[in-house]
Amino acid sequence: MSTDRITMIRERLDAALSPTQIDIIDESAKHAGHAGAKGGGGHFIVTLISGNFSGKSLIERHRMVYDALGDAMQSEIHALSINAKAPEEI
Known part of the structure; x- marks a missing residue:
């Protein structure tokens, strides 16, 4: 399931923003059991x-x-969690 979510996130961001670099980290396992995670939504750093x-x-x-x-x-x-930079900022 996590791999499917990462793929979905990557595809949507690629299509909309044409990034030259994209990194996605799934931190869902660190939040297992807390109230927000019970609904099935994941925790990600992009x-x-x-x-x-x-x-x-x-x-x-x-x-x-x-x-x-x-x-x-x-x-x-x-x-x-979003870290969004323009190419001239790196």
Whole structure:
């Protein structure tokens, strides 16, 4: 199941943001048993480098990621930590 979620996250972010780098870490096992995890949603850390983030504020970048993930934020993902950078920031 976790591999399926990572694949889904990667595909949605690739399609929407064309990142030059994407790293996804599943930390769901660390949160097993807590209230939010009971609904089945996973805990993930996402690091993205994308030209689409150039000139965008942190809030705008996070909104772009949330928009790309769409309905998965309501079911498949319980918690998401986002590190979003433009190529010129690395």
